[in-house]
Amino acid sequence: MDRYAEIAQHVQNGYSERARKAVEAALAEGCPAERVLKEGLIAGMEVVAAKFKSGQMFLPEVLAVAGAMKAGMELVKPLLVAARHEPLGKVVLGTVRGDMHDIGKNLVAIMLQGAGFDVVDLGTDVRVEKFIDAIEREHPDVVGMSALLTTTMVHMKTVIEALKQRDLRAHVKVIVGGAPISKNFASEIGADGYARDAATAVDVVKELLNSR
Template structure:
């Protein structure tokens, strides 16, 4: 039978079928479902994030690992029978208005979900009022915004301005990212943080909540 350490290694290797098989083995043997998630699946994806930051893993491998982890979590959730899995925090994700790029945003959303966050992905070309409505509806602690065009970056400030106007700014953290985005820009518009890549985004989100 697979051990929790072996399950973590399978997540790192990104083998969906083997992760599912090992997760099922552990659950069938009576292992606690939350323990399987917290001590097998999550350590695996955390290691993937670390290796990505060190340049030892690349985006396609990271996406495979995130999908493998997700498959394992789904099996563990079935065993929990609808019991609420403790969440690391609620995050609203979206690419800002006028921008249709989503690969980086999707990767961050997958990695956040894999790290125990409850992610609401609003997709691309998201207007400021839609971000605000989602924060209210889901009682989110963090907004993650992406922009790949310099022309759409000002839309990030519009969201922050609307949060302030709506009296929500103190209750929600804002992190931003995307190719043209910088820490200086984050400081300029009053965002709480900037992440250069998915690995850093996960660390930043953990700090913000």
């Protein structure tokens, strides 16, 4: 088993310390940080994400895996930053104004981070100005909005309208999700994508970025 496969295996097993040591060894042997990330850490996480999506793994097991990935990332990230490596993409997430529900959004954040995306989580009850400020500041590839109430889902459209008014709409893809949200609603308000759950959110984001 090569170093990259070894790292991927430790990540899949959720062994944080072993993953960290394998990454350390790989970097000491001169393996490029970018390959350690893609062929080791992300490759391991992708196997887990697929198992989670197909119902073969529970979320607590995924969280253990995410911990192992994080342990390895702490060693790799400074090298990637120094080499000006571009991340897979950046996603700004938030639950819309008036809505305090955040478990669904948090799950999406975990899955996106595990897939290698940079995630900026704005939290709950996020007003339109806060979304706009974050988009202007962070320049994300995607903004994701969540809502659990019929009386807050309408604020998703307000954010999209504000993006148009600020000439930001062309620069960022918009995905939406939450219990009362449907694919039709997403289309009606002008969102680019609809994620029916956390497991599919990563696929939706990847598809949107590939279609650019």
